[in-house]
Amino acid sequence: MYHPICPVDVRVINAVDGQRAVRDWLKGTHRLLVLASKSRCAELNLTPFFTALQGDGHAVQLYTAIAPNPTVDDVAALLARLKEEPFEPTAILAIGGGSCIDLGKACAALCGLPGQPTAASVREALADKAYVSDRPRPELIAMPTTAGTGSEVTRWATVWDPQEKRKLSIDHPDGYPSAAVIVPEWTVGMPALLTFSTGLDALAHAMEAFWAVNRNPLSQELAIAAVTKIRDALPAALADLGDRNARQEMALGSLMAGMAFSQTKTTACHSISYPLTMLHGIPHGFAAAITLSSVMRRNAEAVPEIARLEEVFYDAEGFDAWLEDTADGIASLSLSSFGVKEADLREICNLAFTPGHMDNNPVSFTQADVMEILHESL
Secondary structure, eight states, rough: OOOOOOOOOOEEHHHHHHHHHHHHHOOOOOEEEEOOOOHHHHHHTTHHHHHHHHHHHOOOEEOOOOOSBBBBBHHEEEEEEEETTTTOSSSSEEESSHHHHHHHHHHHTTTTTOSOOHHHHHHHHHHHTTSSSSSOOOOEEESSSSOOGGGGOSSEEEETTTTTTTEEEOOGGSSSSEEEOEEEOGTTTHHHHHHHHHHHHHHHHHHHHHSSSTOOOHHHHHHHHHHHHHHHHHHHHHHOTTHHHHHHHHHHHHEEEEEEEHHHHHHHHHHHHHHHHHHHHOOOHHHHHHHHHHHHHHTTTTTTHHHHHHHHTGTTSSSHHHHHHHHTTOOOOSSSSOOOOOOHHHHHTTOOOOOOGGGGGEEEEOOOHHHHHHHHOO
16 A cells, blocks of 8 residues: 655754744644643743744643653543643644654544543544544644654554553544654754664664565665664764764654655564553564564565665674664663563563554564564563
């Protein structure tokens, strides 16, 4: 299935011009819901920006309860807050990482649902795709503050359901943000662990897009370009967290990876990652990257051009060596380092077969295959 390569108005820009661009996009008056954590607001000194938006005539509602990996409860809490005010947004501005942007997408998709929002009603609406309708929805502007998610240029959002131990998705052509403003300087404040995790998420997006069943020549070229940028920029950003050139290259690599997998969806690595994050709290980027090598090696028999991916890391003595060197002193990329034990692997395996992802892998994996991959990653 092919999706538009990028129906999003994307700007890679500095903070001052980026804020001006957002104000230009929001011509007219809006009931503007701004999603941004308290820490992001303080770090980026966003108060003058919000004041300027109000000065433009917008009614601005700020919501700061941004949790990592938004759950059905988190979405219900935001929707309930909007009902209580009441405040029906005509536009949503999401300033943050992938969790913040996904929460914005979920709000845009579900804010018109009738009744009192609860975790159960959100769960039911997502499972039934009740967000697929002709009703007007708020336009979404995404301003990512990490370099990894790619959510600013995709039609999908992830909502977690801890009670049912599953990942729910929003998947709809209207799920794309209207605009994305990427400000590389805003990623300079990320600590090493977050820089590494989000960078590996972008790398996984690119590598999985390269070999996905739904791959095409354009997605593969975007993926190779993204992997090449990340190969050089991620170690540089980790060596000097204030390196603005490395941050810009990571922002561009993440953007191209997002554009690549917006064409293809992800594959087995992401499918296996979901229970790792849900059950054991492994940060998403690490959870996706832990199995990259094992999955790539198995997929090479079905996708011979994977040799091109391997060549990208030739000067680094191969992908495994590059990953180990990049991780040195920051994180140990093994399941056991995150507290996963051999006794946990069966439950992880049982939950690892996410439709649309595992079946998008070019090699069909059995439960025995996934158990083997998990053992290799332990």
